Amino acid sequence: MAVFMQSLISGILIGGVYALIGIGLTLIFGVMRVINFGHGDILMVGMYLTYILFTFAHIDPFVSVLISFPLMFLFGGFLQKVFINRVLNAVAQNQILLTIGLGLIMSNTVMLIFTSDYKIITTSYSSSTIQVGGGVSVSWPLLVSFLITAAITAALYWFLLKTDTGQAIRATAQDRDAAQLMGINVKRMSIIAFGLGSALAGTAGALISPTYYIFPQVGSVFTLKAFVITVLGGMGSVVGATLGGVLIGITESMSAAYISSGWKDVVVFVLFLLVLLLKPSGLMGKSRT
Amino acid sequence: MTKTLLNAAAFLLVLGALLVLPRYMDSPYALHMMILLFLSISQGQSWNILGGYTGQHSVGHAAYFGVGAYTTMMLMQARGVAPWIGVWAGVAAVVVVALVIGSICFRLRGPYFVLASIAVAEIMRLSAINLTGLTNGAEGILVTDLPAFKIGGRVITDFMTKVPFYYIGLALALLTLAVTWGIERSKLGYYFQAIREDQDAAHSLGIHIALYKNIGLVISAVLTALAGSFYGIYVGFVDPPTVLGLDLSVQIMLICIIGGMGTLYGPVLGSLVLVPLSEALRSNMVTDLLVKSGLVSADSKVGIFLKENLAHAHVLLYGILVVLVILFMPEGLMGFLKGLTSRRRKEAV
Numbered sequence: 001m002a003v004f005m006q007s008l009i010s011g012i013l014i015g016g017v018y019a020l021i022g023i024g025l026t027l028i029f030g031v032m033r034v035i036n037f038g039h040g041d042i043l044m045v046g047m048y049l050t051y052i053l054f055t056f057a058h059i060d061p062f063v064s065v066l067i068s069f070p071l072m073f074l075f076g077g078f079l080q081k082v083f084i085n086r087v088l089n090a091v092a093q094n095q096i097l098l099t100i101g102l103g104l105i106m107s108n109t110v111m112l113i114f115t116s117d118y119k120i121i122t123t124s125y126s127s128s129t130i131q132v133g134g135g136v137s138v139s140w141p142l143l144v145s146f147l148i149t150a151a152i153t154a155a156l157y158w159f160l161l162k163t164d165t166g167q168a169i170r171a172t173a174q175d176r177d178a179a180q181l182m183g184i185n186v187k188r189m190s191i192i193a194f195g196l197g198s199a200l201a202g203t204a205g206a207l208i209s210p211t212y213y214i215f216p217q218v219g220s221v222f223t224l225k226a227f228v229i230t231v232l233g234g235m236g237s238v239v240g241a242t243l244g245g246v247l248i249g250i251t252e253s254m255s256a257a258y259i260s261s262g263w264k265d266v267v268v269f270v271l272f273l274l275v276l277l278l279k280p281s282g283l284m285g286k287s288r289t
Numbered sequence: 290m291t292k293t294l295l296n297a298a299a300f301l302l303v304l305g306a307l308l309v310l311p312r313y314m315d316s317p318y319a320l321h322m323m324i325l326l327f328l329s330i331s332q333g334q335s336w337n338i339l340g341g342y343t344g345q346h347s348v349g350h351a352a353y354f355g356v357g358a359y360t361t362m363m364l365m366q367a368r369g370v371a372p373w374i375g376v377w378a379g380v381a382a383v384v385v386v387a388l389v390i391g392s393i394c395f396r397l398r399g400p401y402f403v404l405a406s407i408a409v410a411e412i413m414r415l416s417a418i419n420l421t422g423l424t425n426g427a428e429g430i431l432v433t434d435l436p437a438f439k440i441g442g443r444v445i446t447d448f449m450t451k452v453p454f455y456y457i458g459l460a461l462a463l464l465t466l467a468v469t470w471g472i473e474r475s476k477l478g479y480y481f482q483a484i485r486e487d488q489d490a491a492h493s494l495g496i497h498i499a500l501y502k503n504i505g506l507v508i509s510a511v512l513t514a515l516a517g518s519f520y521g522i523y524v525g526f527v528d529p530p531t532v533l534g535l536d537l538s539v540q541i542m543l544i545c546i547i548g549g550m551g552t553l554y555g556p557v558l559g560s561l562v563l564v565p566l567s568e569a570l571r572s573n574m575v576t577d578l579l580v581k582s583g584l585v586s587a588d589s590k591v592g593i594f595l596k597e598n599l600a601h602a603h604v605l606l607y608g609i610l611v612v613l614v615i616l617f618m619p620e621g622l623m624g625f626l627k628g629l630t631s632r633r634r635k636e637a638v
Contacts, residue, residue: 035400086616092399093346097546098615100348100539104608112602220535224411227404262419269408269415276397276405 002135007257008250009132013142015249016149017204021222022229022241023156024200030173030236031193034084034095038103039201039226040219042079046072046202047218048110050209054121061121061210062144068206069199076198077191084194085187103219111216119214126210145207152203153242156196160238169193173236201226228272234282243283307459311452320451324523326564327458328516333544333556334465335512340542341551342469342478343505344485345395348403349410350513350541352390355533356383357514358521359417362430371436376518380511386413387510391503398488407535414533429528454523461519465512469553472508481505485551513541536604543607547614549623558622563610567603575599 025039036042046068053064083102087095125144129137160166171179172189180186204222212218229248233240248268255267275282311320332354340346360379364370370378394405417424424430437447446453472478480501483491492498521527531537548559569575576595579585585592618625 035404083612083616090615090619093403094615094619096346096348096400096403097542097611101608101611101615104539104604105612108602108605108608112599112605224407227407231401231404260419263415266412266415266419269412272408273393273405276401276408277393280397280401 003257005134005136007253009136009138010142011250011253012246013138013146013249014253015246016146016153017207017245018225018229018249019153019242019245020149020200020204020207021226022233022245023153023238024197024204025226026230026233026236026238026241027169027193027200028197029230030238031169032080032084032088032190034088034099035092035227036197037096037099037223038079038106038219039099039197040221040223041103041106042072042076042198042219043201043205043222044110044214044216044219045075045106046205047209047212047214048114048119049202050206051119051121051214054209061123061206062148065148065203065206068202072202073195073199075195075202077195079198080191080194085190088190103223107216107219114216116216121209121214123210139211141210145210148207149204152200156200157238165189165192225268228268230282231272231280232275232282234284237282237284240282240284304463311455317451320455322564322568324451324454324458325568326560327455327462328520328523329544329560329564330462330557331458331465331516331519332513332541333548333559334462334469335509335516336541337545337550337552337556338469338472338481338512339505339509341545341555342472342485343481343502345502345505346403346542347394347406347506347509348535348538348542349390349406349408350509351533351535351537352410352413353383353387353510353513354517354520354537354541355410355413355417355527355529356386357517358527358532359424359430359517360514361518362432362521362527363424365432366430371438372518372522373438376515379514379518383510383514384507387507388503391506395499395502395506407538410533410535410538414529414535417529417533424529427529429526429531431526433525435522454519457519458523461515464515466553466557468508468512473553477501477504482551540607543611545621547610547621549621549625552621552623555621555623562622563607566606566610570599570603570606573599 021039021043025036028034028036028039049068049071050061050064053059053067054061059067079102083098084095087098123141125140128140130140130143131137158166160170168179168184169189169192171182171184172186172193176186179189201222225248229244230241231244232247233242233244251268251271252264255264259267310323314320332350335353336347336350357376357379360382361372361375364375364378365372390406390409394402394409397405418427420426435448438445438453448454472481480491480496483494483496484498484501488498517532520532544556544559544563546559547562548557549555573596576585576592576599579595580592585595614621620628
């Protein structure tokens, strides 16, 4: 029972970060219908940003979110305006390839600068845990990052539901042409959506950096995870991505505990294929025509 | 008519030159480059059949390459099976794998198909890492001593030089070209292209979509597996990231994207661009050139930095190339050249 509770709790905690990654991807897909294959690499850039701030300015990884969020927003907006914007009406495979290419450029530029050595951010709390009782312990950095993700997700929901810009983004996601006819600046909404998506991925990168190895190729793992999460939740659904993130987090830690940590990713991918085959619209997705 | 004759003559001329080339070029490095070129053409052309002609953009072709390479290598290491027999076991394994993958992935379209193809390849890679008893896990399989190839007791080759590999590579590249050429001119090719252009229209014309997609996949997968086996035997080493990784899938696809998808010579052009460029970066040729031309001094910080790092960054070049190609010539080099000639023709008129 203790093992079960332990894996459930760590699953939920890491799932919060996964949700952040998934929401970013789903937001971009919803507004632009572009699947961002460079999403994990954007997260990787966020990790290195945190690493730089920590090593050279001695800013705590969790505090550095305040700096990396706006910086990653600008970075994402730049990527959208300069590259993605040009292929919005192109065939799907060209969009996919462009984002793959951008991802390769990001990871290899980082490799040129920092080499492919593993970097670690060691904080005083990196390996500290809290005993909850019943033999269950919670990793302190995971708990803090979960609380921050929860706060960011709540703020994001508020932004999307209550503010004018948020509503304009949702309108663009629902029907781009109709939104444009209603006088919404869809181009600007696309830039904001890509910026937000990147900021969320970058923030997720900052939040996991105290507990993960940082290296240039770390992104592809998270790109694949982000796909699994968004497809599971339903492409374009923010609520779905939140749920999907937590579900994948739990699936991973459960299969690591009960099968083996080597096979946990296989379990996730098999689950992914099953969802694609049985319910491709995902948990929260509307059925497509 | 004269055009076809001219084309055929040019092709035969190039082929003849390639056949006698090893007689006049004994530098192992030059032969190695040619072998890499042949391998790249085979990989690209195999992908082209499914991705270019049938329009199913698989980003998981490493699965077939890896299964081919692994089967041949595993049989050679564990059972001492000669590679030219093991290859066919690899082909058989790949047909089974392709049909399973096809029955799962072809129910999906567009981006969903792409995602499923990646997921399947990743499952294969992770399995290769975890099934240590079978595949030796992350350490990979190393087999360097190949048995001599004999026919009727006579030794044809003992694989001591690169020359036999050169001819195997050439044969493989020619095979993939010939298969594509044949498909282009057959009913099969028209079915493939009909599916690519409009799946629903093709379906309403009575083309069995699932059947022909699977045929395309099996042909493509078998050729990719042959290339994989050849790679394994030539390099003598396979491990999960190099023969089953996502990077490989992307590289295979890039050959076609850069050259031009759905064209016979696209993958050839793509390989002619990609192989020398990445090899030049990998072998520090670019840095040496910059130093020799006096742009960068060898002892300066920049010079040392380039020397140490540029070799690892040939993938960066792939990234830049693919972004440029998608933004400025989405039809690839073939489309770009075609555009140039047709413009010239228009100007002449």
